[in-house]
Amino acid sequence: MEHDFDITLTVNGVRVQRRVEARQHLVDFLREDLGLTGAHAGCEHGVCGACTVRVDGEIVRGCLMLAVQANGRRVDTIEGLSDSGELAALQKAFHERNALQCGFCTPGMLLAAQELVRAGKKRSREEIRAHISGNYCRCTGYHAIVDAIEQVLNGQG
Amino acid sequence: MGKAELPLHAPGTQTDKGYIGQSVPRPNAQRLLQGRGAFVDDLRFPRLAHAVFVRSPHAHARIRKLDFAKAREARGVVAVLDGRAVAEYCTPWVGVLGHLKGIKSPPQHAIAIERACWQGEAVAVVVAESRSQGEDAAALVEVDWEELPAVVDMERSLAGERVIHPELGDNVCFKREHDTGGVDEAFARADVVVEETFHFGRHTGVCLEGRSILADYNAAEHSLTVYHSTQAPHMMQDIFSRHLGIPEGSVRVIAKDVGGSYGIKVHVYPDEMATAALSVMLRRPVKFVADRLESFLTDIHAREHRVKVRLACTKAGEILAFDLDDLTAIGPYSVYPRTSGIEGNQVVNLTGGPYRHQKYRAKMHVVFTNKNVTCQYRAVGHPIAVALTEGIVDLAAEKLGMDPAEFRRRNLIPDDAYPYTFPSGIKFEKLSHQQTLEKLLALMDYRKLRAQQADLRKKNVLRGIGLAAMIEVTNPSPAFYGVGGARISAQDGATLRLEPTGMVTVLCGVTEQGQGTEGIFAQIAASAVGVTMDKVRVITGDTGVTPYGGGTWASRGAGIGGEAVLLAGRALRANALDVAAAVLKMDKHELDIAGNQVIHRLTREPKLPLAEVGRIAHFRPDTLPADFQAELTVTRHYTPRQYGFTFTNGIQASHVEIDPDTGFVKLLGHWCVEDSGTVINPMLVDEQLRGGVVQGIGAALFEECVYSPEGQLLNGNLADYLVPMAGEMPDIVCAHVETPTRQSQLGAKGVGEAGTAGAPGAVMNAINDALAPLGARVTAMPFTPERILKALKKVP
Numbered sequence: 010m011e012h013d014f015d016i017t018l019t020v021n022g023v024r025v026q027r028r029v030e031a032r033q034h035l036v037d038f039l040r041e042d043l044g045l046t047g048a049h050a051g052c053e054h055g056v057c058g059a060c061t062v063r064v065d066g067e068i069v070r071g072c073l074m075l076a077v078q079a080n081g082r083r084v085d086t087i088e089g090l091s092d093s094g095e096l097a098a099l100q101k102a103f104h105e106r107n108a109l110q111c112g113f114c115t116p117g118m119l120l121a122a123q124e125l126v127r128a129g130k131k132r133s134r135e136e137i138r139a140h141i142s143g144n145y146c147r148c149t150g151y152h153a154i155v156d157a158i159e160q161v162l163n164g165q166g
Numbered sequence: 167m168g169k170a171e172l173p174l175h176a177p178g179t180q181t182d183k184g185y186i187g188q189s190v191p192r193p194n195a196q197r198l199l200q201g202r203g204a205f206v207d208d209l210r211f212p213r214l215a216h217a218v219f220v221r222s223p224h225a226h227a228r229i230r231k232l233d234f235a236k237a238r239e240a241r242g243v244v245a246v247l248d249g250r251a252v253a254e255y256c257t258p259w260v261g262v263l264g265h266l267k268g269i270k271s272p273p274q275h276a277i278a279i280e281r282a283c284w285q286g287e288a289v290a291v292v293v294a295e296s297r298s299q300g301e302d303a304a305a306l307v308e309v310d311w312e313e314l315p316a317v318v319d320m321e322r323s324l325a326g327e328r329v330i331h332p333e334l335g336d337n338v339c340f341k342r343e344h345d346t347g348g349v350d351e352a353f354a355r356a357d358v359v360v361e362e363t364f365h366f367g368r369h370t371g372v373c374l375e376g377r378s379i380l381a382d383y384n385a386a387e388h389s390l391t392v393y394h395s396t397q398a399p400h401m402m403q404d405i406f407s408r409h410l411g412i413p414e415g416s417v418r419v420i421a422k423d424v425g426g427s428y429g430i431k432v433h434v435y436p437d438e439m440a441t442a443a444l445s446v447m448l449r450r451p452v453k454f455v456a457d458r459l460e461s462f463l464t465d466i467h468a469r470e471h472r473v474k475v476r477l478a479c480t481k482a483g484e485i486l487a488f489d490l491d492d493l494t495a496i497g498p499y500s501v502y503p504r505t506s507g508i509e510g511n512q513v514v515n516l517t518g519g520p521y522r523h524q525k526y527r528a529k530m531h532v533v534f535t536n537k538n539v540t541c542q543y544r545a546v547g548h549p550i551a552v553a554l555t556e557g558i559v560d561l562a563a564e565k566l567g568m569d570p571a572e573f574r575r576r577n578l579i580p581d582d583a584y585p586y587t588f589p590s591g592i593k594f595e596k597l598s599h600q601q602t603l604e605k606l607l608a609l610m611d612y613r614k615l616r617a618q619q620a621d622l623r624k625k626n627v628l629r630g631i632g633l634a635a636m637i638e639v640t641n642p643s644p645a646f647y648g649v650g651g652a653r654i655s656a657q658d659g660a661t662l663r664l665e666p667t668g669m670v671t672v673l674c675g676v677t678e679q680g681q682g683t684e685g686i687f688a689q690i691a692a693s694a695v696g697v698t699m700d701k702v703r704v705i706t707g708d709t710g711v712t713p714y715g716g717g718t719w720a721s722r723g724a725g726i727g728g729e730a731v732l733l734a735g736r737a738l739r740a741n742a743l744d745v746a747a748a749v750l751k752m753d754k755h756e757l758d759i760a761g762n763q764v765i766h767r768l769t770r771e772p773k774l775p776l777a778e779v780g781r782i783a784h785f786r787p788d789t790l791p792a793d794f795q796a797e798l799t800v801t802r803h804y805t806p807r808q809y810g811f812t813f814t815n816g817i818q819a820s821h822v823e824i825d826p827d828t829g830f831v832k833l834l835g836h837w838c839v840e841d842s843g844t845v846i847n848p849m850l851v852d853e854q855l856r857g858g859v860v861q862g863i864g865a866a867l868f869e870e871c872v873y874s875p876e877g878q879l880l881n882g883n884l885a886d887y888l889v890p891m892a893g894e895m896p897d898i899v900c901a902h903v904e905t906p907t908r909q910s911q912l913g914a915k916g917v918g919e920a921g922t923a924g925a926p927g928a929v930m931n932a933i934n935d936a937l938a939p940l941g942a943r944v945t946a947m948p949f950t951p952e953r954i955l956k957a958l959k960k961v962p
Contacts, residue, residue: 032298046208047201049425051374052458056884059374087201100199104191107849110857111680112198113205113374113425134897142893145884147374147426148680150856150921151892153849 016080020045021089029076036060036071038079039086047087047116051145058144061117062086068120087116096123098161108157110148118144122158131163184693186912189849192685193699194678203423206378206395207455214380215244217441217454218300220290220307221463222282225316225536225877226330229280232290233308240306242299245448246292249277256443257409259434261500263650266507269340269532271500272331276440281314283330283498284538285878286463288437293444293452316536316877320472320495323533330498330534339500340507340532344514346589349527352487356478360561364554365946367870368470368495371543372889375425376456377465379438381445389416392442395424397432397677398717403709404653405434405503406442421707427679428544428861430465432719434502437464462882467871468509468543470495471550475517477558478525483568485577487525488518488555494532497539503652506540507532512547512639515590517555519637520599520815521577526589536877542719544858548638548923549865556634556927557945560934569616570633570931571607578603578635595808597815598841598903599635606633606817606839609901615821623939628824629834630936633817634927640842640916641725641812641907643805657805658722659713660730662691662738664798666784668762668777670695670738672704675715676727681918682850683723687731689846690912694735695742696759697776713801721916724846725812726804729910733802745779745796749789804910812907814915816840818859820928821896824936826958829951831867831933833896838924841903843915851917852900858921859898864890865922866929870948 012031017024020043027042034053039045039062051059053072060071063085090096096119102108109115121144125132132140137158138151146154197203234246258273278289290307294300317323317330323337330337353359378395390412396402399419407414424431441454456464476489492513496506514528563573578599579586586594606612612631619629639646647654661673672691678684684704692699706712713730716722739759746764747754750773758767764774782789783796790796806812821835838855845851868888872880881887906913926947933954934943942957955961 030298040207044210045201046205049205049375050207052884054458054883054885057374091200091202103199104195107192107195107682107853109195109198109680110682110853111373111375111424111426112195112203113423115198116201119199135893138892138895142891145374145889145891147372147428147861147889148857149853150858150860150898151890151895152856152898153853155892155897 014077016077018079018081019083021085031075031077033076034072035062035074035076035079038076039071045086045088049113049116051113058117058121059114061120061144063120068124087119099123099126099157102157102160106153106157106160108149108153114144114146118146118154125158126161134159185689185699186693186844186846188689189847190685190689190699192682192850193688194684198423205375205423205425206380206393209380209393211380211382211451213450215293215295215448215450215452216297216300217444217452218292218294218297218304219288219437220292220304220309222285222287222289224282224311224313225285225318226314227282228312228314229282229289230310230312236306237292237303240299240303242295243303244293244295246290246303246307248290249275249279252277252291252440252443253279255410255447256439259409259502261502261505263505263647263652265650266340266505266511269500269505269507270334271339272334274436274499274502276436276443284536286538288440291440291444293448318535318537318873318875318877320470320493320533320535323495323535324493324531330536337534338531339496339534340510342511342514342530344526344528344590346524346526348525349487349489352525353476353478353489356486357481358479358562358565359476360558360565361476362558362561362945363472363474364557366469366471366550367947368467368540369865369869369871370462370465370467371428371430373426373428373430376458376461377431377435377438378455379441380451380453381442382451383445383449385449387416388412390442390446391418391420393420393422395431396421397427397679397719399677399707399709400675400714401654401717409439410442410446418710421677424677424679427718429542429546429719433466433504433541435464458884459882462871462887463538463879466501466541466543467538468540469550469865470540471513473513473550473554475554475558477562479562481566483566483573483576485521485523487523490514490517490528492530495535495537496532497537498534499539501539501541503654504542504647508542509547513551515592516548516551516637519551519555519588520579520635522579524589537873544861545919545922548636548919549862549926552634552636552923553927553930556931560931571603571612574603574633574635592811593809594813595907595909596905597637597813598905599815601903602815602817602839602841603635605901605903606819606837609839609899610819610835610837628826628936630822630932630934632820632928632931632935634924634931635817636815636924638721638814638920638923639811640721640814641806642720642722643807643810645810646720655714655716657803658715658727658730659801659803660727660734661713661799661801662695662734664738664742664780666780668775668780669701669703670697672702672731673712674706674727674731675712675717676723677707677718679718681723681854682847683718683727685850686724686728686846690728690731691735694732695739697762701762713803721918724914725910725916726806728846728914729804729912730802732912733804734800737800737802738798741797741800742776742779745783746774748791748794749782750774806909808909812909812915814840814842814917814920816920816924818924818928820932822929822932822936824933824954829954831949831954833863833894836896836898838898838921839901839903840917840920841905842917842920843904843906844913845902845904846914854918855900855921856898858919859925860890860895862922862925863895863929865947866926867948
């Protein structure tokens with residue numbers, strides 16, 4: 010079809026070539042074409058953050074970016090960042106503190122939290138709360154999530 | 167040593183609590199943390215087709231004609247069907263129950279035939295090879311509509327100028343009156359009478375995972391496997407079986423990971439029934455996942471109430487009576503199979519619940535409207551009953567010039583008054599209102615906050631403190647649904663199996679929605695059998711393998727499912743000891759199990775690894791006595807019977823500051839003291855409470871499904887419909903009083919809904935406490951900045 014494009018990108022360190030429709034969102038491409046179902050489609054209009062993935066080192070909403078826009082770029086998802094061990098400290102803290110319930114928001118929440126971890130500064134609870142306010146969680150009261158992130162950032166909680 | 171000399175030991179948790187009461191992390195959280203869960207939309211099937219629904223843009227309209235010609239030509243389309251075609255495979259249903267006397271509702275079809283009764287009701291379906299192709303084709307379906315007048319306002323619905331379903335006679339789905347007698351006399355002799363009308367905004371659950379179903383029909387077997395994001399797999403098995411005409415045993419419902427439910431995913435949805443029917447019709451797997459816009463239009467809404475309440479009390483501060491008039495609107499159909507009459511019914515049951523007055527009168531009407539349907543959402547009826555009770559209680563305290571905590575202290579049912587029958591007829595086994603009140607006041611340092619509040623008022627800082635005491639329905643018996651004819655199980659079963667390596671497999675009918683069901687079942691099973699938790703695996707959410715049960719609703723998982731696991735675990739321990747006794751040629755009563763070992767009961771000396779029990783029983787039973795058969799798979803069931811419900815109690819407090827220029831409410835703190843009986847895992851319970859509190863805060867401050875006078879949902883997306891974010895939520899401090907129920911060995915009551923039940927009332931009271939010096943007051947949730955500025959007369 011005239012609106013299809015060939016793209017080549019690196020997903021979780023692996024080179025991927027696909028033909029995609031111009032209108033396909035990145036999260037749908039990852040889920041439907043690559044079978045990487047860890048990023049979730051929660052609202053599909055950029056509000057909830059469940060589809061958060063990383064593109065060239067920056068977190069983005071997988072539902073607000075087109076797959077074709079990822080051409081030539083590096084995409085990292087929850088699956089790759091789990092296997093690389095980058096998220097291990099956060100995942101351990103989330104587990105120990107039960108900072109998740111249904112787990113639908115969790116991959117996006119972890120990627121957002123990892124931004125703070127990578128920045129390498131201590132943060133107040135208010136700053137942590139502000140940073141993750143683009144990621145909705147409907148099950149927890151956010152309290153345990155803040156505890157877990159605080160534990161990793163500040164070595165306390 | 168003879169048997170008689172052995173100390174009396176009850177097996178299991180009575181002597182060794184093991185993991186019960188421990189904050190153990192949930193084993194099943196690991197996969198979710200790596201994005202390796204299995205939500206319905208994550209599953210991959212060959213020949214999978216996707217259902218896309220054509221939905222009514224009108225609140226009320228007749229379908230003159232449906233034209234599918236263009237849609238059928240579109241790329242990737244498998245079928246385009248209307249309600250009549252689907253009705254040949256799926257019979258309609260009626261959402262009424264026998265114990266709600268007089269409740270009425272018309273038959274509802276999977277896809278509307280002839281008429282749409284709310285904006286969002288499905289009127290046709292496109293099945294395509296991909297979701298996007300289906301959406302393209304759905305846009306090509308042409309509908310010739312004849313708009314009909316819509317009944318949108320509930321007062322006008324009750325007045326009955328226009329009747330939505332003429333065959334029913336009027337718009338009243340259900341009504342109930344309750345009267346202890348003596349109410350007028352109590353009001354006549356009262357020193358103080360207060361009255362208020364409260365409005366509650368219609369809102370919804372907003373599960374981050376939309377409703378999801380993948381139905382896979384096998385034409386050769388005439389069998390149906392349904393992968394379903396649901397709370398109640400066995401209920402849905404029964405419903406698919408009866409409405410699709412497939413034998414019960416040939417329907418298997420599997421609920422893997424469920425991305426939030428909160429009561430939203432325990433109902434029968436027409437589009438989901440249609441999806442199952444389509445799989446049968448088309449003889450291939452068909453999937454439907456509600457997108458966010460569809461979720462707002464079709465996930466059940468809840469809580470649209472207008473309640474007038476009066477309270478009578480003496481000048482000494484003794485509450486004499488409550489008088490209630492509730493009106494609630496439920497959309498055009500009572501939802502199947504639980505009905506939409508329960509929420510209002512609960513408001514009648516629970517209003518005034520924590521207090522010891524004896525006179526109570528209530529009147530309640532449930533009416534039809536042309537908006538989306540409403541039904542049971544987390545804490546059903548409780549947030550309304552608690553808020554209006556606590557709102558009117560605060561008003562009485564204010565009128566008496568009495569501190570709200572002191573007023574409650576005088577009126578809460580005393581802790582030594584149980585068992586107790588409340589004037590609405592409900593029975594309490596044992597509650598602890600007085601203890602929870604005192605614990606809360608200490609926890610929040612109530613006196614200090616009051617002193618600080620007074621100081622800040624002098625500086626024109628508007629801070630408020632709100633309290634909300636509550637009771638909550640948990641562990642329901644068949645009195646909730648079964649007695650009314652609903653095929654909804656109040657019992658649950660658990661099967662425990664000792665595997666050859668000494669591991670324990672647990673299968674239970676209660677489902678995991680993220681609340682930690684599987685985690686606490688592992689704790690209970692490990693404790694009851696005597697193994698470490700790493701030896702336990704838990705399987706839930708599959709009608710093909712688990713014992714029959716009700717699933718997850720009404721805060722029943724721990725109290726009912728947990729008890730079944732405990733009973734099965736104790737039985738498995740006893741059976742494993744039979745094997746060990748045979749192997750060791752010892753008396754069973756000399757032995758016990760702890761730490762994966764059979765041990766000597768008195769000396770605690772290890773006698774035999776449990777793995778040896780498993781190995782011998784499975785692979786070398788020939789070495790056991792000829793008349794002995796090992797039974798290492800056991801099933802036990804549990805149904806609460808003595809009480810209709812195992813009530814819990816609790817109390818919450820909210821601390822807020824209001825900006826009188828913007829109307830913004832800043833939440834400074836929130837406290838919750840809850841008595842849910844035996845706490846199995848404090849960490850899980852606390853975050854469940856907090857999550858519930860945050861949903862309740864959403865109702866109080868942000869969430870409302872706003873409809874236009876024409877019945878159009880105006881904010882049906884996640885940008886316009888606000889849900890709480892981390893940045894605006896406070897830290898939430900939880901504490902517990904533990905009064906175990908004596909109906910079960912475990913003693914656990916429910917806790918999943920308590921936070922949601924109490925928070926709206928606490929926040930409302932805190933806001934009104936803050937506004938009091940300015941003579942302003944709010945009574946319509948959600949308390950948006952606009953409503954607060956209106957109360958302050960800053961905007962018209």
